[in-house]
Structures are given as structure tokens and as C-alpha cells.
Amino acid sequence: MAKTSALSPLAPARFPDLPVIDGVTFSTIAAGVRYQGRTDVMLAHLIPGTTIAGTFTRSATRSAPVLDCEAKIGGPSDDAAAILVNSGNSNAFTGKGGVQAVDAITAAVSKACGVPQNRVFTSSTGVIGEPLPYERITESLTGLTTALDAGGIEAAAHAIMTTDTFPKGAAASVDIDGKTVSIAGIAKGSGMIAPDMATMLVYLFTDARIDQTELQSIVSAGTDRTFNCITVDSDTSTSDTLLMAATGASGVDVTGSAGFATAVHDVMRDLAHQVVRDGEGATKFVEIQVTGAASDKDAHTHAMSIANSPLVKTAIAGEDANWGRIVMAVGKSGAAADRDTLSIRFGDIVVAENGWRSPNYNEDDAAAHMKAQNLVIGVDIGIGSGQATVWTCDLTHGYIDINADYRS
Amino acid sequence: MAKTSALSPLAPARFPDLPVIDGVTFSTIAAGVRYQGRTDVMLAHLIPGTTIAGTFTRSATRSAPVLDCEAKIGGPSDDAAAILVNSGNSNAFTGKGGVQAVDAITAAVSKACGVPQNRVFTSSTGVIGEPLPYERITESLTGLTTALDAGGIEAAAHAIMTTDTFPKGAAASVDIDGKTVSIAGIAKGSGMIAPDMATMLVYLFTDARIDQTELQSIVSAGTDRTFNCITVDSDTSTSDTLLMAATGASGVDVTGSAGFATAVHDVMRDLAHQVVRDGEGATKFVEIQVTGAASDKDAHTHAMSIANSPLVKTAIAGEDANWGRIVMAVGKSGAAADRDTLSIRFGDIVVAENGWRSPNYNEDDAAAHMKAQNLVIGVDIGIGSGQATVWTCDLTHGYIDINADYRS
Structure with missing residues (x-):
């Protein structure tokens, strides 16, 4: 079982007030999948007509629940739907048994909630390679369906946690034609990944009306700009x-609303930052802004x-303004750069x-800056107009502590 | 100045006996480039007709000495030649001043040794972004040239060290047509890189006769199989x-001799392994053997x-047989894999x-195996015949200690 870590020093002061999203209800239960004495399963029920979009890991060793979700995205939206998530066991690398577990869970949820099986989406997060004791989940469904409540999203954020040191939530609203639509989201993840308790999971809900195709394109674009721009350990x-x-x-129909897309992306960015702020062992939150690259892709x-370099990350942990390591990370990235135009x-x-230490550079000023909890590293490649921003944390003894004796 | 680390637990018992290579002489001196109380410059003098091959970092921010060496490789071999290396300052990211320093050093060596400037190769290793006080080197040349000695290679291995905890040397010989040719090499590097004391440097010498083009192809192929197959921290x-x-x-003309190429590669592999064994904070030496990939490139x-994954490396440090993290690292690599054929x-x-924990797997056996100092991780992808072997070390608190407060 996971080692319990102290609250991240980068944690927000408290869980935010999330709005009720009409059309979705939540419940949680302590099913004992792996953990004792805490909730570990959440159920979300969604009214008929709810459109659902998704993005997934690009890993070649995707888990059975991921493959099942991927296959279901883009189907008809007429019926009610459900999302069921368990923590404690990821049902990943569990062979044919893993597929059978997904089938058993989605069939049981379908029956208990009265929704078609192809509208039941399930995720599992936790240890890899252990059979998922899915009966503990299916036997909890009566308790879950009777407890469904519109105000249950904060409890849901707790139930999906694994090595997270705080629950993650964010919200936004946008006015369209004098009416308000709301967006609320929850996430779990402590590091881009903690494979034994595998997974970053994110669930977003809105009462807006939008067709599935457009929702998918907003979600895909947002993922590229937010969750695909964070890293804790490159894994x-x-x-x-x-x-x-x-x-x-x-x-409220939000078709074509730039304001809605922006609000969704704001919620996604907020949650992505919270995942970094809960990075294993993190003591610094770092924004890396690259400009002047040959293309946006090169800038990314x-x-x-830079964000993945162990040497950059340990320098940040040591509050060392070690720009030589930034030069190194730019040089090794494989994207175009010119040593003599770099700033x-x-x-x-x-x-x-211009390829050398600034004549105005003062080591004491830089050292003082590095003591802050939130840092910005700016790099101008000096050869084009491509730009990108990513977020990461430092690499500390805490990361080694958490990961070097995790399963013990 | 670098923090002095304790001798790596993976260090060899002693420096090997290296043969004298006819045609090359060595000398070293304490020039005070940055360090005090130790040698920090080595000079190697090579007789006329010596052919010289080289491989270099592919970084886009290559240092001035690297660019100068690259430009000189492949030129005429008629004249005598010289190699001069300093530790303590890498002359990297030093703008036009860096180029001037290389020009001043190579001009001075040319004059002192009586070799053309285009036959003088120089390397610098140490802090990035500080002007190289090259006068300390050029003023030492009289001392260096008068001390040249055929038996000086071990002293040379010491002079080029930075954060290394032990000097690195290796040798081989091969009999061709009843005559023996010898190969001796030295290297420095503590990690694939320690950027402030930047650099892995390797110098190999042989008394064989071989033209430059063929020597280059042996060296390039060997680099791909040895130094390009090691990693400490992905930097x-x-x-x-x-x-x-x-x-x-x-x-002895070794043109077309497979035995000679093999002997060179053996020396290169030995030195590459020593660099990993001196990896910052390393306590385990790990060989990763991948088979059954779609191609050799995919296997690599x-x-x-796997070798670069912080989660795999911390699991090894923790002596945890955490195969879930191997699955993860295969999945994220971008190369083809099938979850259900993986072993x-x-x-x-x-x-x-076959995509799941082996029915015969016994956690106690695996845990016992992980306590060894030298580990082998074998991964069969199960989809083709591509294979590759790489070497790495674990990721420990020692790495954080060395790198989080390195310049302080």
C-alpha cells in the first residue's frame, strides 16, 4: 500500500467551491478495493443527451479500461450515461482477466443505473499487474446508486486519489446570450504518473449543450495546451x-463559443497545475517559457x-541559478537552436x-530569485517566432524517498 | 568548485596496467585552470603519419573546442599531431571568446610541439559559461613538452578527471600475421554528463597502421554500440x-581486420561501463537487454x-522488483509494442x-535478485527480432546530493 506523504508545500489553501452542474449526480463508497478506511469508488450519473469527449494516454501498453473508454467515445448520446472510477488498482497489464473485469463492471453499472453498457465509462488507478477484485465494486453498486447526489463532486475528488496529497478541483463559468453555463472538474495525479498507483485521471462536467464532435475538439485542443504541457518525471x-x-x-447551446472553449481550457490548466503542485517530492512550481524557436513544436x-532534465530539476531544488544546464537541455533536445543567439x-x-553570460548578470540577484516557491525560466532561442509554455516541478530527495521504496 | 564525492561503490579495484603505445608520448601539469593541488592539463604527442578519427556530441550547443576538433577530423595525416585537454573549465557557451581561446591554445601547442595547427586537437571539460583562462595553459607548454613520456597515460587519465571518483583506463591487444598491435584508452565522465563540469571525454591510442577513413568507421560503429548505449541521467x-x-x-597494417575492430570496441565498451560505474550517486550497474522488437532501432x-526512466531507476535503487514500471517505460517509448506479448x-x-505476471513468479526470489550490485533486466517485446543492450545505473539520494548543490 502507498506510503502516505505529507501535504505538498505547493498545495492550494483549500478545495475550491465547485458549482452544481445540472444533469450530473455523484456518489462514492468505501469498497475496499485495496485501501481500508477511505472511499475508493466514485460513480457519476449523467442525464440522457449528455455528450462525452475524452483524451487518453498514448502509451503502447494502455490498460483495459482505457481501451474500453476509447472505443466508446463518439457513440450515440441519446441515452443516460455513467462514469465509474476506482482507486487502489489500475487493472493495467492484467491480461485477459483485465478485459473481463471491465466487462463485468460496465455490465453491472449498466444494469444498476439503467444505462446502456456502451454508455458506461470506467477508469481504474492504482497498482499495476494485480487482478482487479471487481466484485468488490459490483457489490457496492446498490449503495452507490442510492446515494447519488448533485453536490457530491468534492467527495468524488477524494475517492479517486492515490498518492495525491490533496484533492484537486477547479471551476469556471461563462455567460452566453445572458445565460450562465458552468464547468467543474476534478483530477487526480501526483506526478505525470506514479505507475504503481498508475495514472492521471481528469473528469470535467458542464451543463452546456454542445455536440460530441465539437466537445471533442475543444477537449483535444485543451489537452495539448495543458495536460500535455506538464511533466513531473517524464514518465x-x-x-x-x-x-x-x-x-x-x-x-444553452455553446456551439462556436470561443468563451466556452477558453473557460474549459482555464479549468484544464488549473487542474494541470495542481497535478504538478502535487508532484512527488515537489518544493518548487516552475513555468518554462520558450520563445523565438523555429516553430511552436520546436519550442515545445x-x-x-528543460522541464524533464534531471540536472535542471536538481539545480532548481538546490536554488541554484545554474543556466549552464539550461543551455545543455536546449542543446540536447533535438530541435533547432543556435548557441550564439540563445538568451x-x-x-x-x-x-x-547572445551565446554568453549577460554582462549585467549578478549571481546574487539570481540566487535570491531562485529562493521563491514559484519560478519562471524564460528561454529565447533567437531564430524564429515559435513559442510554448510548460510547467514542471523540482527533483528532490522527496521524489527518491517516495519512489525508491514505494511498494515495500 | 566541485564537491568531492566518495569513491563509487562500483569502481574497479585498481587502474589497469596499460601497454605503452609506440608513437605516442604523454605529459601532464598542474596549470591551475580552476583546481588547485592537482594536475589539470594533459598533452599527448603523436608521430607523423598518425591517423586520427573522432566522434562528438550531437548537441546543438556544442562547445568551441568540439567544433574545432570536428572541422579538423579527416584532414591530411602526414605530419605529427598533438592532443591537449584541460579539466576545470569546459569553454562551452563562452561566445566569441571561446573560439579565440581555442585558437590561442592550438597556435601555442603548434609552436611548442612543432606540429601544424590543423593537427592540434583540444578538449576542455569543467564549468560552463566561464571564460577559459587559456594563458594558464599556454604558459604551461614548455613544462609539458619537456616532460613527454611514453609511459604517461595513467597520469593523463588523472589529469582529465572532474567529478569522476576514479580514473578510467582500458586496453586490448590483437595478433595479426604473427605480430601484436596494442590499443589503450582513457576516459573521463561521471554520468553521461555533469554539465557544470561538462563532458565525457575518451582518448584511444593504437600502434596499428590504418587509414583515417577506415579508423573513422570503426570508431563510429563502436560509439553507436558502446558510448551511445549508456545513460546515467538522460542528459x-x-x-x-x-x-x-x-x-x-x-x-602492422590492420586494414580489413575484424579482430582489430573487435578489440577497439572491447576497449570502448570497457570504458563506457566504467563511466556508468562512476555515475553520480550510482550504487547499482544495470544491463538492459531488449529482444523481440520490430527492429534493432526500436529495441534501442x-x-x-527503460534506462532513462526515473521511476525504473529509483525502483532499482530501492531494490524493488517493480516490473510495472518496466511495462510503463516500454509503453511510453514511442517504439512498437504489444502489451499482450511482453515478457x-x-x-x-x-x-x-504474455501481458501479465508470470504464474511462476515469486516476489521473494525477485527481491533477493535485486540486492545484487550488478543487475540484468531482460525485456522481450514479442513482435519481431530487433535487439539492443544498454547500460545504466540507479537514481539515488547521492545523485540529488551531488547535483542539487553542485556549484555552491
């Missing part, structure tokens, strides 16, 4: 799943190379420009 | 340099994904096969 889960459900219960490659800043402090 | 230096010099002094991609073993212990 990728076999189970990462994001689902967004639009119930339509507000009666440079930014992720680097920590916050507003320019440390290097 | 890549701005300065990595390998040079091999063939003096021809044995009079999978192997490096994983630790040494001879099969832990997973």
Missing part, C-alpha cells in the same frame, strides 16, 4: 484518462527537454544572452 | 568528445526509455509474460 502512465461530459441541462520540444532569464533577470 | 553534454589516434608504429528506443525478467527470473 507516462498506462492509464491516463480525461473525460468531459456536457449534460445540456442549462439549455525545447521546453519539455536565458530567471524571472526578469537576464542571465545569458 | 547530453555540450562537449562530449572521443578521439582515436593510430600511430602505425607497430608497422525501448531500452533507453520481463530480472536476471533469470521471469516476472511477467
